Amino acid sequence: MFGNYAGFILASYGVTAATILLLVLWVILDGQKQAKILAQLHERGIHRRSERAKAAANS
Amino acid sequence: MTETETKSFQIRDLANPTRFLALLDKIMLPLLILTIIALGVGLYMALFVSPDDYQQGSTVKIMYIHVPAAWLAMFAYTMMTVSALGTLVWKHPLADVSAKAAAPLGAAFSFVCLTTGSFWGKPMWGTWWVWDARLTSMLILLIIYLGLIALWHAIEDPLKAGKAVAILTLVGFIIIPIIKFSVDWWSTLHQPATVFTLDGPKMDNSMLIPLLVMAGAFTLLFTVLHFKAMKNEILRRRIRSMQMQAARQVASGNRAAASSVAQR
Amino acid sequence: MSAMGALFVRDLKLSVRIGGGALMGVLFFLIVVTIFPFAVGPDLNLLSRIGPAILWIGALLATLLSLDRLFQADQEDGTLDLLLLGEHPLELVVLVKCAAQWISTGLPLVIATPLLSLFLNIEPVGIAAVTATLMVGTPALTLIGAVGAALTVILRRGGLLLSILILPLTIPVLIFGVSAALGAVTDPAPFDTPFYILCGLSLLYLVIGPVAAAAALRSAQE
Numbered sequence: 001m002f003g004n005y006a007g008f009i010l011a012s013y014g015v016t017a018a019t020i021l022l023l024v025l026w027v028i029l030d031g032q033k034q035a036k037i038l039a040q041l042h043e044r045g046i047h048r049r050s051e052r053a054k055a056a057a058n059s
Numbered sequence: 060m061t062e063t064e065t066k067s068f069q070i071r072d073l074a075n076p077t078r079f080l081a082l083l084d085k086i087m088l089p090l091l092i093l094t095i096i097a098l099g100v101g102l103y104m105a106l107f108v109s110p111d112d113y114q115q116g117s118t119v120k121i122m123y124i125h126v127p128a129a130w131l132a133m134f135a136y137t138m139m140t141v142s143a144l145g146t147l148v149w150k151h152p153l154a155d156v157s158a159k160a161a162a163p164l165g166a167a168f169s170f171v172c173l174t175t176g177s178f179w180g181k182p183m184w185g186t187w188w189v190w191d192a193r194l195t196s197m198l199i200l201l202i203i204y205l206g207l208i209a210l211w212h213a214i215e216d217p218l219k220a221g222k223a224v225a226i227l228t229l230v231g232f233i234i235i236p237i238i239k240f241s242v243d244w245w246s247t248l249h250q251p252a253t254v255f256t257l258d259g260p261k262m263d264n265s266m267l268i269p270l271l272v273m274a275g276a277f278t279l280l281f282t283v284l285h286f287k288a289m290k291n292e293i294l295r296r297r298i299r300s301m302q303m304q305a306a307r308q309v310a311s312g313n314r315a316a317a318s319s320v321a322q323r
Numbered sequence: 324m325s326a327m328g329a330l331f332v333r334d335l336k337l338s339v340r341i342g343g344g345a346l347m348g349v350l351f352f353l354i355v356v357t358i359f360p361f362a363v364g365p366d367l368n369l370l371s372r373i374g375p376a377i378l379w380i381g382a383l384l385a386t387l388l389s390l391d392r393l394f395q396a397d398q399e400d401g402t403l404d405l406l407l408l409g410e411h412p413l414e415l416v417v418l419v420k421c422a423a424q425w426i427s428t429g430l431p432l433v434i435a436t437p438l439l440s441l442f443l444n445i446e447p448v449g450i451a452a453v454t455a456t457l458m459v460g461t462p463a464l465t466l467i468g469a470v471g472a473a474l475t476v477i478l479r480r481g482g483l484l485l486s487i488l489i490l491p492l493t494i495p496v497l498i499f500g501v502s503a504a505l506g507a508v509t510d511p512a513p514f515d516t517p518f519y520i521l522c523g524l525s526l527l528y529l530v531i532g533p534v535a536a537a538a539a540l541r542s543a544q545e
């Protein structure tokens with residue numbers, strides 16, 4: 001499709017796609033990990049100071 | 060709401076991590092859709108519409124990712140410099156988070172720039188690597204990014220690490236143009252035997268438009284990744300402070316129990 | 324001024340007494356230059372061609388490796404806190420400490436250069452040129468290295484990180500130092516242009532180094 005240089009072009013686009021995919025995976029997995037730890041802390045009854053004030057005001 | 064009201068509301072939002080997170084949640088989805096559309100259009104134009112170069116043949120298609128990656132590698136450093144000023148001068152709570160989220164992205168895009176440059180250079184120059192001024196400068200930029208990331212990981216306290224990195228980022232911002240200048244000088248001194256340079260002749264619109272679309276798409280992609288990484292970093296710091304607070308409460312509880320035992 | 328003079332003399336004394344590393348740098352320089360011919364072969368023509376580069380790399384590494392204790396000892400025994408609280412600006416303190424550091428580790432390298440140049444078969448004009456470029460360039464290396472030393476002051480093992488952070492920033496000094504030294508011996512290339520740029524770089528680093536190092540020390544001690 002791209003003539004003699006198809007290998008080089010596809011390799012370039014492939015490396016770029018792989019790097020971007022790694023970045024996307026990194027932010028998503030990291031986000032899930034932080035959300036999980038945060039949920040665990042809430043389960044153990046540990047809240048941020050501002051959240052505790054809100055919870056007290058609601059009740 | 061009038062326009063000025065919205066504007067002031069948003070600027071205030073940016074100073075407060077909680078409101079910033081709420082804002083992010085709102086704009087993330089539209090931004091993501093926009094990025095995917097721009098990337099799709101850009102890739103289609105670059106791969107199927109744009110013509111081959113009369114000198115470099117179809118390898119010119121590599122340019123549509125090589126140049127935007129180079130642009131973003133430099134853009135990320137500029138962004139980190141602005142964030143460093145934010146950390147040191149204005150003590151903005153989000154500046155340090157922004158810098159920390161941008162560093163791995165900058166490193167990744169300079170890596171992409173180097174690899175695609177190498178895949179472009181092989182058919183054009185006949186070797187995978189030449190010590191061409193621009194490639195060499197980009198390699199040094201990548202090493203500086205990796206050094207900054209290493210410094211972040213070496214210092215435990217996130218605030219101290221942020222300040223140390225901010226100082227080094229500013230020093231780098233002053234010295235990187237000098238490095239660029241000296242590498243150019245050095246490279247003309249040791250004239251490399253190259254026939255083609257990577258930036259070819261003046262560009263025709265049929266190539267310029269796909270390039271601009273791709274640059275825009277890459278910038279959007281960078282913004283999405285940067286925002287998401289910033290959100291993760293804010294959550295990470297919250298978790299850290301909550302854990303430390305919990306540990307302190309446990310410690311003071313133990314101390315109270317121990318003193319009441321001692322009194323008895 | 325007398326306080327700064329006292330600091331200068333103290334740092335010099337500390338570096339030359341037992342436990343200080345004043346002559347360690349020059350010994351390292353010697354061994355690096357000695358080890359090069361074993362890697363590239365004893366061909367004197369080749370060695371004289373790459374001689375200035377070998378000497379510059381040796382001096383660069385010797386300077387950076389001797390820097391990791393520049394502020395650390397003061398940080399451990401509390402002297403750094405006193406210096407921070409003192410009436411003299413921290414930038415000046417850093418500058419004085421760098422001067423003492425350069426006298427005790429940089430200057431011996433410059434003095435040893437003519438002797439080591441003989442091993443590498445560099446001709447007399449070249450010897451003078453390399454010595455002159457190192458004389459001008461090593462202060463710049465010490466000053467920019469001080470930034471790395473200040474950034475890594477709270478780390479237990481900061482030596483390797485210091486080199487990783489600072490080596491990219493020393494590239495301009497290396498390029499113009501070696502270019503000037505080579506320009507003196509190879510004909511078409513000029514000596515004066517890169518030498519003047521090297522002098523300019525040293526002056527620039529004279530400003531950047533103390534300011535950035537002082538900022539890093541302040542943020543580390545907060």
